[in-house]
Amino acid sequence: MDTLLDINNLSVSFNNGQSNVTAVKSISFQIYKGEIVCLVGESGSGKSVAANSVMRLLDESKTMVIAERMSFMSKSGECLDILQLPKDKLPGLRGQEIGMIFQEPMTSLNPVIKCGDQVAEGLLIHGLESTHSVKDKVLELFKEVGLDDSKRIFDSYPHQLSGGQKQRIMIAMAMACNPSLLIADEPTTALDVTVQKKILEALKELCRNKGMAMLFISHDLNIVKQLADKILVMFKGEIVEQGSTLEVFNHPKHPYTKGLLSCRPPLKTKLRILPTLSDFIGNTEAKKLISNRLPDNNIITRQEHESAFKSLSSVEPILKIKHVTTSFTQAGMFFWNKKKVFKAIQDISFVLYPGEVLGLVGESGSGKSTLGRTICRLLDSESGSVTYRNIELANMPENEFRVFRKNIQIIFQDPYASLNPSMKAGDAILEPMIVHKLCANKQERIEKVYSLLESVGLPAESFHKYPHEFSGGQRQRISIARALSLNPEILICDESVSALDVNVQAQVLNLLNELRSKFNLSMIFITHDLSVVRFICDRVMVMKNGRLEEIGTVEQVMDNPASDYTRLLLESVPE
Amino acid sequence: MFSQLIYKLMYSIVVLLMVIITVSSIIYLAPVDPTRLSFGQMADAGTIEKKKERLGLDKPLPVQLMYYINDISPISIYRTSELSELPVTKSALSLSSTHSLVLKMPYLRESFQSGRKVSELIGEALPKTLILAFASLLFALLIGIPLGIICALNRDKMADRAIIAFSTLGVSLPSYIPAIMFAVFFGYVWSSLTGLDVQGSIIELNDLGNEEIRIRNLILPVLALGIRPVAMITQLSRSAFLDVMNQEYIKTAKAKGVRLVSLLYRHALPNASITIISASSGWLATLIAGSYFVESIFNFKGIGDLTISSLTSFDIPVILGTLITVCIFFIIINLVVDMLYTKVDPRIKVN
Numbered sequence: 067m068d069t070l071l072d073i074n075n076l077s078v079s080f081n082n083g084q085s086n087v088t089a090v091k092s093i094s095f096q097i098y099k100g101e102i103v104c105l106v107g108e109s110g111s112g113k114s115v116a117a118n119s120v121m122r123l124l125d126e127s128k129t130m131v132i133a134e135r136m137s138f139m140s141k142s143g144e145c146l147d148i149l150q151l152p153k154d155k156l157p158g159l160r161g162q163e164i165g166m167i168f169q170e171p172m173t174s175l176n177p178v179i180k181c182g183d184q185v186a187e188g189l190l191i192h193g194l195e196s197t198h199s200v201k202d203k204v205l206e207l208f209k210e211v212g213l214d215d216s217k218r219i220f221d222s223y224p225h226q227l228s229g230g231q232k233q234r235i236m237i238a239m240a241m242a243c244n245p246s247l248l249i250a251d252e253p254t255t256a257l258d259v260t261v262q263k264k265i266l267e268a269l270k271e272l273c274r275n276k277g278m279a280m281l282f283i284s285h286d287l288n289i290v291k292q293l294a295d296k297i298l299v300m301f302k303g304e305i306v307e308q309g310s311t312l313e314v315f316n317h318p319k320h321p322y323t324k325g326l327l328s329c330r331p332p333l334k335t336k337l338r339i340l341p342t343l344s345d346f347i348g349n350t351e352a353k354k355l356i357s358n359r360l361p362d363n364n365i366i367t368r369q370e371h372e373s374a375f376k377s378l379s380s381v382e383p384i385l386k387i388k389h390v391t392t393s394f395t396q397a398g399m400f401f402w403n404k405k406k407v408f409k410a411i412q413d414i415s416f417v418l419y420p421g422e423v424l425g426l427v428g429e430s431g432s433g434k435s436t437l438g439r440t441i442c443r444l445l446d447s448e449s450g451s452v453t454y455r456n457i458e459l460a461n462m463p464e465n466e467f468r469v470f471r472k473n474i475q476i477i478f479q480d481p482y483a484s485l486n487p488s489m490k491a492g493d494a495i496l497e498p499m500i501v502h503k504l505c506a507n508k509q510e511r512i513e514k515v516y517s518l519l520e521s522v523g524l525p526a527e528s529f530h531k532y533p534h535e536f537s538g539g540q541r542q543r544i545s546i547a548r549a550l551s552l553n554p555e556i557l558i559c560d561e562s563v564s565a566l567d568v569n570v571q572a573q574v575l576n577l578l579n580e581l582r583s584k585f586n587l588s589m590i591f592i593t594h595d596l597s598v599v600r601f602i603c604d605r606v607m608v609m610k611n612g613r614l615e616e617i618g619t620v621e622q623v624m625d626n627p628a629s630d631y632t633r634l635l636l637e638s639v640p641e
Numbered sequence: 642m643f644s645q646l647i648y649k650l651m652y653s654i655v656v657l658l659m660v661i662i663t664v665s666s667i668i669y670l671a672p673v674d675p676t677r678l679s680f681g682q683m684a685d686a687g688t689i690e691k692k693k694e695r696l697g698l699d700k701p702l703p704v705q706l707m708y709y710i711n712d713i714s715p716i717s718i719y720r721t722s723e724l725s726e727l728p729v730t731k732s733a734l735s736l737s738s739t740h741s742l743v744l745k746m747p748y749l750r751e752s753f754q755s756g757r758k759v760s761e762l763i764g765e766a767l768p769k770t771l772i773l774a775f776a777s778l779l780f781a782l783l784i785g786i787p788l789g790i791i792c793a794l795n796r797d798k799m800a801d802r803a804i805i806a807f808s809t810l811g812v813s814l815p816s817y818i819p820a821i822m823f824a825v826f827f828g829y830v831w832s833s834l835t836g837l838d839v840q841g842s843i844i845e846l847n848d849l850g851n852e853e854i855r856i857r858n859l860i861l862p863v864l865a866l867g868i869r870p871v872a873m874i875t876q877l878s879r880s881a882f883l884d885v886m887n888q889e890y891i892k893t894a895k896a897k898g899v900r901l902v903s904l905l906y907r908h909a910l911p912n913a914s915i916t917i918i919s920a921s922s923g924w925l926a927t928l929i930a931g932s933y934f935v936e937s938i939f940n941f942k943g944i945g946d947l948t949i950s951s952l953t954s955f956d957i958p959v960i961l962g963t964l965i966t967v968c969i970f971f972i973i974i975n976l977v978v979d980m981l982y983t984k985v986d987p988r989i990k991v992n
Contacts, residue, residue, distance in 0.1 A: 121896055161898030168896075173889040177988055178911040187907075188897040223987040239897060 070247055070279050071097040071120065074135040078115050081128055089115045091303040097247065097279050099139075102270070104282045104290035104311075106326070107300030108567040109538075113283050116300075117249050120281075121166055122148065122156055138163065141246060162192045165240030169252040171232035175224040181235050182220030188242045207238040212268050229430075230261035234268070241272060248273065248280045254289065258429040258594065259638040266293060266640075285567060287326050288640045291315060299323045321346040329572040331601035333639055336366040336620065339579075340572040340601060368621045375422075375604050375619055383417035384588050385441070385556060390414045390450030390460070392433075392440045410436040411612045413450070418556065423582065423589040425603035425620070427596060427635070433612035434592045438558045441590065442474045443467055454556075472502045472552035479561035481541035485533040492529030495519070495548045502552055518547040521584065522577060539570030543577065550585065558590045563598060575602055596639050600624060608632050649979060653972040660968045665709055665961055669702050675753050675955045696753065709961070713747045728758065749965075750958035752951075759962035762947060767966065769843050770932060770943030776863045777928055781870035786917070788871070789878025790905060793886060804875060811872025816931030820865035820938045827861055837861055840940040858941070866928065866935045873924045874917060881916035885909045915986050921978050929967060 078090040090112040097103050107113045118124050119131050120138075136148045140163055151159060160166075168174040176184060185204045189195040195203050201220070208216035211234045224232055233253060240248055250269065254262040270293055273280050284290050290297060290311070297314040299307040299322065307320040318324045325343035338361055393409045411433040418424055426434045439445040441452055443459065452460040459470060478484040485494060495515045498504075505511045516526055522543040533541055542562060549557060559578070563571045579602060582589060591603055599606050599620060606623045608615040608631065616629045627633045676692045677684070693699045697708060711717045721741045724733055731745035749759035788808070792801040828839035841858040885891065886909060894908045936945035944963050951959035983989050 123892060123895060157898035157900050159898075160896050166893075166896040168889055168893060170889055174893045176890040176894065176908055176912070178915075178986060179908070187894075187899065191898050191900075191903075225988045236893070239893070243898075 068099045068139060069096050070099050070101075070139050071281075072135060072137050073120075074133060076116065076119065076131070076133040076136060078112070078119050078124070078132075079130045081130065086130075089303055090119070093300070093303075093305045095298055095305065095308060097281060099246065100273070100277045100279055101295050102273055102280045102282060102293055103296045103298065104284060104294035105298045105300060106284055106287050106290060108285060108569065111300045112303040113300050114251055117166075117251055117281060117283055120148065120249065121160055121164055122151070123166075138247075157191065161188045161245070162243045163245055164247045164249060165243070165245040167233070167236045167240045167248070167250040167253045170256050171229050171236055172224075172256065174236055175232055177224055179223075180220070181222050181224060181227070181232075185235065185239045185242055188239060192243050194243055204238070204242075207242055208235075210272070211235075211238045211241075212264070213238070229257050230265065233257060233261075233265055237265075237269065237272070241276070241278065244276065244278075246279060248278050249283075250280060251283045252285065253282075255285070259596075260429065260634060262289070263638040263640070269293075286330075286640075287315075287323075288330060292640065299326070326568060329568040331572070331575065331597045333597045333600055333624075333636075333641065336371060336600055338364050338366060340576050342572045342576070343569040368625075371604070372619060372621060378422050378604065379419045381420060384420045384455060385418040386451075386453040387417070387441070388415050388451045388453070390437070390440060390452065391448045392436055392445055393448050409448075409612055411440065411609075414609075414614050415450075416607060416614070416617060418588050418590065420555070420588050421582070421586050422605065423591055423603045425599040425606035426590060426592040426609065427594060427599055427606060428609035428615075429594065429635075431611075432609040434609050435560055436612075437609070438476065438560050438590060438592050441556075442471070442476050442558055444476070472498070472504075473554050474556045474558065475549035475552060475554040476558040476560060477542075477545050477549050477562045480565055481538050481545055482533075482565075484545055485541055487533050489533075490529065491524075491531055491533065491536070491544045492519075494533075494544060495551050498548060499551050504552065514551065515547075518551055521550075521581065522547045523573075537570075539566055539573060542566060542570075542574055546574075546577070546581070550581065553585070554587070556588045556590070558592070560592045561594070562591075564593060564595065571598075578602060596624065596636060608635070646976075646980075649976055653976065656972060657965075657968060661710065661713070661961075661965060662706075664964050665706055666702075668957055668960055669705055671955075673955045674698075675957055678955050679753060709750075712750060713965070715745060715747055717743050717745065719743050729760075749962040752959050753956045754951075754954050754959075759958045762959060763944070763962055763966055766942060766944045766947045766963075769941060770936070770945060772843060773859065773862055773866065773936070773941065773943060774928060774932060776859055777867040777870065777932075778925075780863055780867040781874050781924070781928070784867070785871045785874025786878045786910075788875040790882055792875065792879040793882035796883060801879075805879070808872035808875040811868050812876070814868065815934070816866055816869055816927075817934035817938060819868050820862070820935045823861045823865050824938060840938075842940065842942040844942075858939075862935050862939045862941050865939075866931050869927050869931060870924045873920075873927065877917050877920050877924075878913060881913035882909060884916075885912045888912070911985060915982075918978060918982055918985060922975065925971075925974055929971070 073096070074094045075092040076090060076094070077088065077092050079086045079088040093116060095103070105113045105116070115124070120136070124131065131149060133149055138146045138148055138159070140146050146159065146163075148159070175181065182201065182204050185207060186195075186200045189200050189203060190197065204220060205216045208219060213219050213231060213234050219227065219231065219235070224235075227235070236253070248269075253269070254265050257265065266289065269280065269282075272278065282290060282293060287297075294311045297309065297311055298305050299314070299320065301320075301322045307314065307318065307323045314323060315327070318327055322343065325341070325346035328341045328346075329343060331337065331340055390411065391409055391413055392411045414437060416424070426437065428434045436445060440447045447460050450460065451458055454470065454473065457470070459467060462470075489497075492512075492515050495518060496511055499511050499514065505514060515529060519526060519528055524540060524543050524547070528536070528540075528544070533544070536544065545562075563574050566574060575598065578589070581587060591599070593599060603620050605617065605619050607617040608623065608629065610631050615631050616623055616627065618628075623632060624636065627636060676689045676696070676698065680688060680692070690699070697705060700708075711719075718736070718740055719727065719733075720739055721733070721735065722739075724731070724741060724743070727743070727745065727748060729746040729748045731743050733741040733743045736742050749763070751758050752762060755762075788804050792804050795801045824839050827835045828837050832838070837857060837860060841855060843855060843858055844852055845855050845858070847853040891904065891908060894904055899908065932943065933945035933949060935941065936943045937949045940946065944966060947959065948963040951963065
């Protein structure tokens with residue numbers, strides 16, 4: 067087989083004025099013609115940087131790229147030295163020889179140019195089509211990537227299309243000029259599982275049909291299992307393991323790979339404690355200590371869980387939701403009238419038992435976040451009742467509701483956006499206690515903050531640090547500590563682990579599980595990830611288009627789904 | 642689109658009415674006696690009373706205001722006997738034996754000073770101001786946006802810092818300072834080199850007494866008036882381009898093989914112009930406010946000059962007439978900007 071891309075000892079470092087940060091440390095790999103290679107690693111492991119350096123897309127005044135060899139075999143059979151290529155030759159490489167797809171289809175398309183024109187542009191630049199014939203070629207491309215109604219899409223602006231459609235347009239754009247290599251940088255991370263499955267299938271088929279090679283970047287090993295010929299595992303800027311897909315999955319050599327493979331909660335079995343990376347990496351003594359952490363009998367059987375749930379549900383529910391509907395409104399023609407736009411959730415009823423974790427799953431737009439926000443009154447419901455311990459919350463005036471707000475707390479998805487960057491971690495946890503006048507005096511409150519920091523596994527000195535000094539996982543721990551500071555009885559987790567890497571996700575999930583029994587919390591756990599549901603939830607509720615699709619214990623819903631939609635969701639999860 | 646326009650127009654009329662009521666109340670309430678100003682300190686009481694009566698200034702303020710609004714409104718009510726004195730095109734409908742409902746062109750009255758119709762005075766001044774304003778606007782956009790792009794592409798380098806330093810100076814200078822400096826240096830000290838005059842309007846009488854268009858008289862006022870908007874647009878477009886050039890879709894375009902020029906022109910400019918347009922009320926206001934000083938300094942006989950000279954003689958009809966004109970001008974600009982907005986950004990639905 068012919069080598070298409072040959073990279074030998076590639077290093078990339080960033081210079082931010084004072085210090086040098088090395089993002090990629092002498093990595094080497096080859097991609098052969100028509101081969102699908104997957105580059106897997108956590109966020110910050112340098113995988114995107116490596117991919118961007120192949121296209122010379124990094125800001126060259128701030129980065130230093132060194133490589134012993136970085137050559138690419140062009141279509142005309144010429145061997146291009148990518149790093150030595152003069153700037154005016156770059157547009158010839160980009161698009162024509164190598165196509166690229168980015169993570170966020172929402173932001174990767176130009177909002178003011180029609181989709182068809184954006185795809186056509188590449189063909190016109192490289193002189194592959196004339197202005198007359200280009201439209202037909204684009205429509206043909208749209209059909210190839212599975213976009214029906216291609217004529218309408220040609221004239222649409224990006225905001226008029228769904229995420230999946232936009233990503234298909236990105237794919238059409240990347241392969242418009244028949245490049246011999248396609249680089250896909252986390253192309254499905256921002257999409258729903260069902261859409262993800264279809265996009266992955268489309269990508270694989272296109273590569274096979276056209277004999278295109280692909281470098282597929284992902285943080286999720288499970289996605290790439292069906293896709294890859296070869297897997298590269300990247301950790302802290304280095305490739306720690308590379309081999310064929312079968313080899314890597316069946317006989318992982320590096321402890322990091324082993325960790326990645328087992329950190330993700332399994333879809334079919336319920337575990338007591340999730341393994342984390344530290345169970346695999348680290349010195350042997352620590353490993354001994356930790357491996358004692360994982361119980362020998364780590365799997366919770368169906369009978370065991372169902373009997374545990376029976377005792378949970380034998381008491382009076384803590385929260386009763388009856389026929390709740392919430393609509394979004396938009397300002398009308400005059401400032402005093404409001405137009406109803408659409409019902410985000412319709413006629414939802416369920417109960418939550420004390421100490422129970424109820425999963426709320428559905429695709430984006432299914433109304434699961436709206437439901438969470440309606441319960442804690444961040445949004446007002448239009449009709450229906452929310453009863454907390456026999457107290458009706460839905461129509462209570464705001465000033466009376468404030469007393470109850472501390473009993474229902476919410477943790478948001480993005481730990482980067484939900485902490486005030488100018489507030490120290492300790493003060494962020496302290497603030498709600500001051501607002502709700504908890505504890506007798508300042509000293510007691512501060513002591514409570516320290517004990518909370520300890521229970522979420524953060525060192526005491528975190529009190530005086532600012533959010534930017536923490537990693538994503540640590541920030542989410544701060545958010546959890548802040549929510550717990552008010553001794554809530556109900557915790558709503560809105561996609562609280564979705565933005566985290568698998569390893570960190572496993573740590574936070576273990577933490578939530580621990581805290582749940584420690585503080586006897588009831589949780590509503592909003593997520594799109596069914597594996598997470600299996601691990602942490604007792605019951606699960608499936609939502610679709612604002613309506614309740616199915617509700618039952620995790621075992622009932624996930625092992626014997628009653629609705630077709632649940633079945634579709636389950637089938638779309640990559641294994 | 643059409644109903645949107647109608648709606649905006651209705652809104653604009655409400656705004657215009659508010660402005661007229663507020664401004665004319667202030668002017669009529671001001672403790673200044675226009676008749677005293679026209680006759681001087683030595684005039685006897687009888688003459689002044691007579692003049693006051695003729696101008697209608699002897700009536701209570703609310704009545705004066707009512708009469709004024711009646712005059713400028715296109716639909717109004719007059720005594721049938723007074724109709725023949727109204728010097729505008731009109732068609733009347735008899736309401737009763739004494740009064741008629743009149744549909745007419747707005748009547749802005751006559752100047753206290755010259756006795757000429759205010760609409761005539763404005764008709765002469767407005768085109769000059771419009772030419773000055775649009776020339777300055779064009780100048781500001783054509784210089785400001787490229788400077789902003791240069792800054793954004795050379796962020797924190799020498800060129801960027803120099804341009805930003807100058808634009809900071811430009812933003813902080815009130816427009817009459819460059820106006821005076823330009824007039825003195827280019828119009829007087831170096832006038833043999835530049836061939837420009839210290840003062841002058843676009844239409845001047847030549848030695849034979851005929852009207853003559855002098856485009857060169859536009860140069861200095863446009864430079865003086867444009868300096869602040871240029872500086873503001875430079876800074877605006879710098880930050881807009883810095884923001885846009887970091888967007889993912891710019892990376893996508895690069896990955897497609899788009900070259901720098903079309904990257905800037907096709908992909909970045911339309912997005913950056915959204916920011917520039919949305920800030921337009923700020924720099925357009927600067928432009929109009931500056932034109933008062935600049936016109937007055939260069940004796941450029943436009944609306945600004947007319948307003949300032951009418952203020953010094955407290956010529957109430959002219960003051961109100963010019964202010965209403967500027968207000969209408971602003972309303973039209975806002976309408977155009979709104980329409981432009983929906984044109985540039987497809988995400989803003991016309992609704």
